[in-house]
Amino acid sequence: MNTADLGLPVAVPSTALFTDQYELTMLQAALRSGTAERRSVFEVFTRRLPEGRRYGVVGGTGRVLDAVENFRFDETILGFLRERGILDGPTLEWLADYRFRGDIWGYPEGEVYFPGSPVMRIEGTFAEAVVLETVILSILNHDSAVAAAASRMSVAAGDRPLMEMGARRTHELAAVAASRAAYVGGFHTTSDLAAGFRYGIPTVGTSAHAFTLLHDTERDAFTAQVDTLGSGTTLLVDTFDVTEAVRAAVEVAGPELGAVRIDSGDLLLIAHRVRQQLDELGATKTRIVVTSDLDEYAIASLAAAPVDAYGVGTQLVTGSGHPTCSMVYKLVARADSEEPGAPLRPVAKKSMGAKTSLGGRKWAARRPDADGVAEAEVIGTGPVPADLADRQLLVPLVSAGKVVAREPLDAARDRHIAARAALPLSATQLSRGEPVLPTEYV
Structure with a gap:
């Protein structure tokens, strides 16, 4: 529920400066190199749950939709960026007309998640998607925690x-x-x-x-x-x-x-x-x-x-x-050219250590056991197995730049209660333990 549901007016300011400077400097460099319009797929996920936690909870999805919808660069914001010398003229001109016109899919708010779960998937050009990284992560990390x-x-x-x-x-x-x-x-x-x-x-x-x-x-x-x-x-x-x-x-x-x-x-x-x-x-x-x-x-x-x-x-x-969920926003696929029909290819960070990621545009489903209790979080990049086709977790949130998933807050609350109830009973133990569901990649 929000004030729109209550018939109450609320002035929503631009969210465009809820970002890190390097999002915009990457944009400027990509515009110069001719790669800014390459079709790209970013995903939000966490590599691990907070120590001892059995499951995570998706929170803040509705606020993300508000933030994306109000990510606008008005003259005051453009003037700030111009006066500080942060961006050049062509980049400022591009931002003046910025609107996210891509697609966003995600776990619906209130759903549970596990390590590797693609909690949100943002698809569009590199330029329009990369600038949303900080604001999306700041909302999801705080609210989910x-x-x-x-x-x-x-x-x-x-x-x-x-x-x-x-x-x-x-x-x-x-x-x-x-x-x-x-x-x-x-x-x-x-x-x-x-x-x-x-x-x-x-x-x-x-x-x-x-x-x-x-x-x-x-x-x-x-x-x-x-x-x-x-x-x-x-x-x-x-x-x-x-x-x-x-x-x-x-x-x-x-x-x-x-x-x-x-x-x-x-x-x-x-x-x-x-x-x-x-x-x-x-x-x-x-x-x-x-x-x-x-x-x-x-x-x-x-x-x-x-x-x-x-x-x-x-x-x-x-x-x-645990005031944050350590969610990250990673490029997992991109086209080789700016042509509209150019195919996507998987990309991923391969550096040493724990910060590696899995490339490819992913789907996710939760497999139940014979009694209907969840037994695994299944994530894949290829065709969805027939037995999981009706158990996919990601739903459309934004389509061609238009928000398509507004819902009352009580719907997210009810969804969480149902999602938690479908987990193994050990999910509700307060004692420290491993995630209650394993993550399987197919």
Whole structure:
């Protein structure tokens, strides 16, 4: 969901300078050498998953489509490039008319991926495709990292709701993207109003410790909040003494108190004590919300605790220790001339070490076992085997420069839940391990 779905206007600035200078200097050199218009195929993939992770999650596809659509060089941007002496006149003239007119295929947002998976394939001339490298990678690397962390936290939380609360722990624009990616990965709400406005994600929030400290007594603070927001609000009970705060909260709001939030201490022990106290006070339906630097492991450790919801911030927006997916954008095929019908030939980096890549325009499919559970990620450059023809993973995203894959954010969220459920059960283990599916090249 985005503001277009909500009927809300949003000014989208050009994304053309979300790039590295060498993308444009390569363009200039290719224009001079006569190779800029050669038909080319670039692919986005990662050579490995973050250490110990069993699967990756594709996040940010919708934002990539927005970025490609708004990759435009207006006079202000061209003036900057001209004044800095970064590009020559003919290159600036070429950029003034830039529009991506090629095709993009990719794993749909929310799908899972594995080492070598061609998460996105960009096809067009070398000139129009190469300049998109940085912006596409910056979006996919960030959003996929957050979506993967969110997915693991969602597994750990089970049926208990998850609230994204990381806006103050990252860049203000990254916070909006992180909220979106977290929603795709399984979170239910966000505290970030910009994310709620831009993408229609449900928002939540009540008060912080500062509100309690503002008042002469904790009871006064609770009274002010309940008078304003109603008895269904969530009261923060760990500013001073938790036991006294819970007692005051129920006395002020009554047994209809919506929830109490615990933000510090031994959450497992405190949650049990608070649950017992709430029940004794007759507030049997009052929920317990916990926050305080949670990650998937802390959430899993609270599985047996009487906790009703989790709020997660720092660990989520930083990918729970893995803030990037190490995705790369590589040329895998190109024509030998600028003739429209010139055939493609595979190309690949062959240097020593771990940074080699496999040439050729690739397809990908996920092979199931006899029970319908995924057993391998199959990648190839030749004809697709008949038994995998209806299991291909890449779908058209952009066709002849036109976006063809707009979808509500909930569709990506639902897709992820289904894709994760189709993996072997060991995919949901939080213990470190190898990718749950092997990658097979055919």
